Amino acid sequence: MLLSRRFSCALARARAPSLVRGRPLPPCAARTTPPAPSSPPRRLMSSSSAGWQHSSHRPPPPPPPPHPGADKDQLFRGLEAALGTAFSSEPLAPPPQPMILVISGPSGVGKDAVIKRLQEEREGIHFVVTATSRAMRPGEVEGKDYYFVSKEEFLTMIEREELLEYALVYGEYKGIPKQQIRDYMAKGCDIVLRVDIQGAATLRQILGESAVFIFLVAESEEALVKRLIHRKTETSDMLLVRVATAREEVKHMKNFDYVVVNAQGKLEEAVKQVESIIDAEKSKIHKRHVNI
Numbered sequence: 254m255l256l257s258r259r260f261s262c263a264l265a266r267a268r269a270p271s272l273v274r275g276r277p278l279p280p281c282a283a284r285t286t287p288p289a290p291s292s293p294p295r296r297l298m299s300s301s302s303a304g305w306q307h308s309s310h311r312p313p314p315p316p317p318p319p320h321p322g323a324d325k326d327q328l329f330r331g332l333e334a335a336l337g338t339a340f341s342s343e344p345l346a347p348p349p350q351p352m353i354l355v356i357s358g359p360s361g362v363g364k365d366a367v368i369k370r371l372q373e374e375r376e377g378i379h380f381v382v383t384a385t386s387r388a389m390r391p392g393e394v395e396g397k398d399y400y401f402v403s404k405e406e407f408l409t410m411i412e413r414e415e416l417l418e419y420a421l422v423y424g425e426y427k428g429i430p431k432q433q434i435r436d437y438m439a440k441g442c443d444i445v446l447r448v449d450i451q452g453a454a455t456l457r458q459i460l461g462e463s464a465v466f467i468f469l470v471a472e473s474e475e476a477l478v479k480r481l482i483h484r485k486t487e488t489s490d491m492l493l494v495r496v497a498t499a500r501e502e503v504k505h506m507k508n509f510d511y512v513v514v515n516a517q518g519k520l521e522e523a524v525k526q527v528e529s530i531i532d533a534e535k536s537k538i539h540k541r542h543v544n545i
C-alpha cells in the first residue's frame with residue numbers, strides 16, 4: 254500500500270517534470286523504514302533445492318494502472334521515483350569468460366573434423382596447435398595441424414616446462430604449449446584442446462573442473478573402424494593398435510563432462526551439440542575459473 258501510494262505520488266511528480274528535476278526525493282520516497290511484513294516472506298525459490306536462499310523482502314505490489322494521460326516515459330520515470338533509484342542500463346548477467354574445452358575420443362572418431370567445422374561456425378575459438386615429434390602426413394600443414402619438431406626439440410620443451418601436458422602417443426611425443434593458451438585467453442578466445450584419452454586424464458588432474466571435457470564417440474564400434482579404414486592413413490598393424498586402443502578408451506567416458514556422438518554423415522549434428530555445450534557453459538552462473 255505504502256509503495257503504491259508512493260508510486261502514485263511519484264507518477265504525479267513525473268507528469269510535471271519541471272517541478273521534480275534536480276531536487277532530492279522527498280523522505281517518503283527514501284527507503285528508510287521498510288514496511289513490516291504482515292505475513293511470512295514469500296518464497297521465491299524451491300525449498301527443496303539445497304543452498305537456495307529465501308527472499309527476506311516482500312516483492313513490491315504491482316504498480317497501479319497508469320493514468321490515462323500518462324505516456325510510457327512518464328510511467329518509467331514514475332517507477333524510478335517510486336523505487337527511489339534510477340534504473341541501471343548495466344548488463345544484468347555477468348560477462349562470459351573465456352573457457353577451455355578439451356575434446357577427446359578414440360583415434361578416427363572425427364575430433365579434427367568436428368573442431369575444424371566448429372572454428373568455421375563460431376568466432377572466438379582458438380584451437381591450440383600442439384607440438385609433435387611425429388612425421389608430417391600428406392596434406393598436413395606446419396603450425397595448423399601441429400608444430401612438427403624433432404625428438405630433441407621436444408625434449409628441450411619438456412625441460413623448459415613449456416608444455417601444459419605431454420604424452421607419448423603411438424610412439425610419438427605430443428604436447429600442449431602453455432604460452433599459446435595464455436596468449437589467446439588474454440585475447441578473450443575460447444580454447445579448444447584436442448588430446449588422446451591419457452592426455453585428457455592428465456589435463457583433468459591439472460585443470461580439474463576449470464575446463465569442460467567432451468568425449469567424442471562414433472555411433473558404434475563398427476562405424477568407427479570403417480571410418481578409420483576409409484581415412485587410409487594407417488598401415489594394417491597401426492589400424493589394429495588404434496582399434497584395440499579405442500575399445501579400451503570408451504571405458505573412460507565416465508571421467509568426462511559430456512559425450513557427443515559423431516554419427517556417420519552427421520558431422521553437422523555433432524558440431525551443433527558441441528556448440529550447445531559451449532552455450533550452456535557460458536550461461537552458467539557459477540563459472541569455471543581457469544588459471545594456467
Ligand SMILES: Nc1nc2c(ncn2[C@@H]2O[C@H](COP(=O)(O)OP(=O)(O)O)[C@@H](O)[C@H]2O)c(=O)[nH]1
Pocket residue numbers: 358359360361364383384387418419420422423427428429447448449450451452453
Ligand atoms: N596427450 C596428448 N595427445 C595429443 C596431443 N596432440 C594430439 N594428441 C592426440 O594424439 C592422438 C594421435 O594423433 P595423430 O597422430 O594426429 O593421429 P590421429 O588421432 O589418428 O589423427 C590423437 O588422439 C590426438 O588427439 C597432445 O598435445 N597431448
Ligand SMILES: Nc1ncnc2c1ncn2[C@@H]1O[C@H](COP(=O)(O)OP(=O)(O)O)[C@@H](O)[C@H]1O
Pocket residue numbers: 358359360361362363364365366367480481483484515516517518519520
Ligand atoms: N560424421 C562423420 N561422418 C563421416 N565421416 C567422418 C565424420 N566425422 C569425421 N569423418 C571422417 O573420418 C575420418 C577421421 O576423422 P578425424 O577428424 O581425422 O578423426 P580424429 O581427429 O578423431 O582422429 C576423416 O576422414 C574424417 O573426414
